[in-house]
Amino acid sequence: MGGKVPALIEAQVEMGSVNELEHKSLFRQEEDATQNKAASLMEQGSLSRNFPEHTNKAPKNSVVQSIKIVILSNKLNLLLPFGPLAILLHYTIDSKGWVFLLSLVGITPLAERLGYATEQLAFYTGPTVGGLLNATFGNVTELIISIFALKNGMIRVVQLTLLGSILSNMLLVLGCAFFCGGLVFYQKDQVFDKGIAVVNSGLLLMAVMGILFPAVLHYTHSEVHAGSSELALSRFSSIIMLIAYAAYLFYQLKSQSNSYSPLDEETNQNEETSAEEEDPEISKWESIIWLSILTAWVSLLSGYLVDAIEGASVSWNIPIAFISVILLPLVGNAAEHAGAIMFAMKDKLDLSLGVAIGSSIQISMFAVPFCVVIGWMMGEQMDLNFQLFETAMLFITVIVVAFFLQEGTSNYFKGLMLILCYLIVAASFFVHEDPHQG
Amino acid sequence: MGCCKVPALIQAQVEMGLVNEAEHKSLFRRETDSPQTKAASLMEQGGSLPGSFRERTAKSPKNSVLQSFKIVILSNKLNLLLPFGPLAILLHYLTDNKGWIFLLSLVGITPLAERLGYATEQLACYTGSTVGGLLNATFGNVTELIISIFALKSGMIRVVQLTLLGSILSNMLLVLGCAFFCGGLVFSHKEQVFDKGNAVVNSGLLLMAVMGLLFPAVLHYTHSEVHAGSSELALSRFSSCIMLVAYAAYLFFQLKSQPSSYIPLTEETNQNEETSEDDEEAEISKWEAIIWLSILTAWVSLLSGYLVDAIEGASVSWKIPISFISVILLPIVGNAAEHAGAIMFAMKDKLDLSLGVAIGSSIQISMFAVPFCVVIGWMMGEQMDLNFQLFETATLFITVIVVAFFLQEGTSNYFKGLMLILCYLIVAASFFVHEDPHQG
Numbered sequence: 057m058g059g060k061v062p063a064l065i066e067a068q069v070e071m072g073s074v075n076e077l078e079h080k081s082l083f084r085q086e087e088d089a090t091q092n093k094a095a096s097l098m099e100q101g102s103l104s105r106n107f108p109e110h111t112n113k114a115p116k117n118s119v120v121q122s123i124k125i126v127i128l129s130n131k132l133n134l135l136l137p138f139g140p141l142a143i144l145l146h147y148t149i150d151s152k153g154w155v156f157l158l159s160l161v162g163i164t165p166l167a168e169r170l171g172y173a174t175e176q177l178a179f180y181t182g183p184t185v186g187g188l189l190n191a192t193f194g195n196v197t198e199l200i201i202s203i204f205a206l207k208n209g210m211i212r213v214v215q216l217t218l219l220g221s222i223l224s225n226m227l228l229v230l231g232c233a234f235f236c237g238g239l240v241f242y243q244k245d246q247v248f249d250k251g252i253a254v255v256n257s258g259l260l261l262m263a264v265m266g267i268l269f270p271a272v273l274h275y276t277h278s279e280v281h282a283g284s285s286e287l288a289l290s291r292f293s294s295i296i297m298l299i300a301y302a303a304y305l306f307y308q309l310k311s312q313s314n315s316y317s318p319l320d321e322e323t324n325q326n327e328e329t330s331a332e333e334e335d336p337e338i339s340k341w342e343s344i345i346w347l348s349i350l351t352a353w354v355s356l357l358s359g360y361l362v363d364a365i366e367g368a369s370v371s372w373n374i375p376i377a378f379i380s381v382i383l384l385p386l387v388g389n390a391a392e393h394a395g396a397i398m399f400a401m402k403d404k405l406d407l408s409l410g411v412a413i414g415s416s417i418q419i420s421m422f423a424v425p426f427c428v429v430i431g432w433m434m435g436e437q438m439d440l441n442f443q444l445f446e447t448a449m450l451f452i453t454v455i456v457v458a459f460f461l462q463e464g465t466s467n468y469f470k471g472l473m474l475i476l477c478y479l480i481v482a483a484s485f486f487v488h489e490d491p492h493q494g
Numbered sequence: 495m496g497c498c499k500v501p502a503l504i505q506a507q508v509e510m511g512l513v514n515e516a517e518h519k520s521l522f523r524r525e526t527d528s529p530q531t532k533a534a535s536l537m538e539q540g541g542s543l544p545g546s547f548r549e550r551t552a553k554s555p556k557n558s559v560l561q562s563f564k565i566v567i568l569s570n571k572l573n574l575l576l577p578f579g580p581l582a583i584l585l586h587y588l589t590d591n592k593g594w595i596f597l598l599s600l601v602g603i604t605p606l607a608e609r610l611g612y613a614t615e616q617l618a619c620y621t622g623s624t625v626g627g628l629l630n631a632t633f634g635n636v637t638e639l640i641i642s643i644f645a646l647k648s649g650m651i652r653v654v655q656l657t658l659l660g661s662i663l664s665n666m667l668l669v670l671g672c673a674f675f676c677g678g679l680v681f682s683h684k685e686q687v688f689d690k691g692n693a694v695v696n697s698g699l700l701l702m703a704v705m706g707l708l709f710p711a712v713l714h715y716t717h718s719e720v721h722a723g724s725s726e727l728a729l730s731r732f733s734s735c736i737m738l739v740a741y742a743a744y745l746f747f748q749l750k751s752q753p754s755s756y757i758p759l760t761e762e763t764n765q766n767e768e769t770s771e772d773d774e775e776a777e778i779s780k781w782e783a784i785i786w787l788s789i790l791t792a793w794v795s796l797l798s799g800y801l802v803d804a805i806e807g808a809s810v811s812w813k814i815p816i817s818f819i820s821v822i823l824l825p826i827v828g829n830a831a832e833h834a835g836a837i838m839f840a841m842k843d844k845l846d847l848s849l850g851v852a853i854g855s856s857i858q859i860s861m862f863a864v865p866f867c868v869v870i871g872w873m874m875g876e877q878m879d880l881n882f883q884l885f886e887t888a889t890l891f892i893t894v895i896v897v898a899f900f901l902q903e904g905t906s907n908y909f910k911g912l913m914l915i916l917c918y919l920i921v922a923a924s925f926f927v928h929e930d931p932h933q934g
Contacts, residue, residue, distance in 0.1 A: 375720055443716070443718075444712065444715075444716045445712050445713060445716045445718050448708065448712045449709065449712070452701075452704065452705050452708055452891075453705075455701060455895070456698065456701045456702060456705060459694065459697055459698050459701055459898060460698050462694065462902065463690075463691060463694045465691070467747075468747075469695075469743060469744070469747040470695075470698070472740070472743050473698065473699070473702055473740060473743075476702070476736050476737075476739065476740050477702055477705055479736055480705060480706055480709060480732075480733050480736055481709075483729055483732045483733065483736075484709040484710075484713060484729055486729075487713065487719055487720050487721070487725035487726070487728060487729050488713060488718050488719065488720065488725075489718060489719070489720050490718060491716060491717040491718045
């Protein structure tokens with residue numbers, strides 16, 4: 057992802073050595089070889105004026121070049137063909153298990169590319185809107201899957217998927233980051249900004265509060281109007297939570313100049329400290345177009361994915377709860393997972409925390425209430441009553457994580473604890489099914 | 495508890511021929527003072543006693559059986575309670591009054607528990623700090639473990655759960671509260687401090703234990719298991735294995751980071767070695783320590799058998815719920831020695847040691863003893879699970895949160911101690927009026 061890439065693509069095209077679909081891995085190797093050639097050519101200054109230097113000019117790529125940059129520059133994209141394959145299978149065979157698995161695998165690279173496109177667009181919009189973009193689109197995959205499930209009336213799947221994403225971010229992603237970082241730096245304790253961690257913990261607790269009250273209201277049978285009270289409460293709480301989230305973003309972005317590091321610190325830090333270049337690779341309109349294409353593609357696959365969930369649950373003999381809470385988020389968060397671990401191993405724990413906990417807050421304070429509101433508009437009865445088991449699980453998890461974060465240090469042991477907690481959570485969902493259901 | 499002058503004194507005693515072991519226990523205590531000065535003056539005169547008169551060295555003492563017996567049995571006033579043990583066994587065969595048997599075996603176990611701790615400590619002198627720490631970590635609560643395994647064998651799963659729960663609550667609230675309170679009274683002009691980092695890690699571990707206990711209980715009570723009855727058992731067993739792995743990692747982490755800011759479980763031994771004015775050596779040889787450990791363990795097991803057998807009868811004859819007996823009475827006894835130790839450390843302004851004893855013990859029970867019992871039950875074929883029923887789980891949860899909050903600041907005073915003690919009184923009162931639903 058370096059600034060030399062456009063130049064290399066130019067060089068590649070001029071050397072005519074790449075067939076876009078077949079030589080993806082080859083492209084990676086040739087990059088290195090041509091990198092040296094291009095560098096020496098640069099020093100000799102003898103290339104045509106299309107050779108961009110370290111400027112902020114938006115690169116003007118042709119369609120082919122654009123596709124190469126976005127699609128071909130990442131090994132993860134080898135998984136892309138699984139998407140169409142899944143759609144094919146959907147119409148040819150009845151085995152929902154395979155359809156589910158393949159669409160899951162097919163969505164993974166798309167989720168990662170979506171993040172990439174968002175990042176690229178953020179270059180053009182400045183840090184403020186860029187931060188907002190990251191904050192909204194960061195978990196757009198989960199959001200799209202949820203909205204599709206909502207359309208099908210699979211309210212429980214929506215709740216479980218979002219819950220699973222929160223749990224996965226808080227325990228698994230954060231735990232792996234702490235663990236790997238702690239192993240690399242085992243002689244000392246890594247530190248992170250305690251102030252931000254505490255604010256984030258407080259927000260997560262507020263989200264738990266929003267989710268807890270409708271559930272408790274329901275289970276103590278103490279609603280004024282049975283059935284509709286908790287729905288009304290959920291909708292009101294959702295609006296409050298959305299306001300809180302907006303205020304949180306506003307507060308983060310305003311205090312960017314202060315000691316607090318904002319959500320989009322990833323972009324800023326990369327620009328400050330990365331030895332690689334800082335320029336976008338694709339132009340602004342390309343980013344927007346790619347964003348739309350990828351979003352449409354994810355939506356398409358999500359449709360088939362959601363459709364196959366129940367069939368997969370039956371054919372694999374696994375509770376739907378487990379699939380929604382554990383398997384789906386594993387995939388949806390794959391890219392964030394890798395990113396957080398990478399940051400931790402570079403001793404940039406604040407970035408890891410931003411990815412993991414920031415994502416949890418996004419889901420709990422934005423995606424969940426947003427789905428309730430969307431459901432309200434669709435006429436679906438989506439509420440914040442996540443059922444007692446899930447709510448209790450979320451509650452204890454948030455408390456455990458808040459305690460682990462409050463000290464401001466991390467080591468491999470804390471990471472291991474978080475991972476083990478996630479295993480207990482996963483095991484609980486493996487033997488859990490909703491009462492009075494199949 | 496570890497004075498290098500004592501072996502010398504015993505030597506001196508034996509040579510002066512003044513002690514009859516069974517009858518003059520209290521006499522022995524007083525006489526230790528006077529020969530102490532005599533021996534000291536003898537030392538000053540230039541060592542005119544035979545070569546077995548030891549000075550401050552690390553040689554393990556070679557005691558005869560008699561001397562060993564004296565050191566281990568006679569050197570502690572608590573051991574006056576020892577005869578209650580055999581008395582309880584006697585009563586078991588003579589009378590039907592389970593209440594008395596229960597009470598007497600309870601009293602009889604108390605000194606044994608304390609001596610077990612002593613023997614473990616002595617053995618730790620020989621094994622080095624690492625294995626010593628491990629020893630303390632495993633054997634520290636062996637009394638509760640033995641009582642629990644006996645109850646498990648008798649199929650009294652609920653008693654096991656309640657006893658272990660009571661031990662956790664007692665350590666977290668009563669022992670810690672008393673330590674804070676007494677320490678705060680002694681040092682009423684300032685606030686005592688302890689290592690906040692350590693306390694936070696320990697709180698996190700306790701919360702993880704609560705998590706492990708909470709999920710099976712919630713799974714059961716929301717009737718949301720896939721296979722009713724066996725799901726939570728399977729989950730409990732899996733969680734227990736995870737918790738044991740976590741506890742092993744915790745020990746590993748503690749021992750590895752010993753030179754850094756974290757103070758390990760073995761600090762009691764280390765600190766005693768560093769700062770105590772008493773000596774640092776073992777009083778009994780390594781093999782004596784091992785033999786005594788085995789003897790005491792066997793003795794505790796014997797008494798536990800009668801104790802567990804008498805619980806239900808005692809509950810009926812005293813009209814007290816089994817919950818109260820298991821949760822409040824049993825742990826008070828099992829923890830008596832730790833209790834005294836923690837208070838003592840607090841009064842010497844060594845709060846980290848008090849915390850190590852109290853919270854470390856809680857972690858031992860919650861992350862080691864509880865999952866260990868589940869695994870043992872698994873092997874025995876008993877259906878022991880982590881579902882402690884909703885009332886107990888809720889009590890544990892709120893207690894852990896309260897204690898975690900009290901600990902997070904890193905300071906203590908008598909008020910905090912008083913709060914913890916009062917919380918414990920509320921918990922005890924709750925269990926006094928609690929019985930399992932649909933049961934007698």
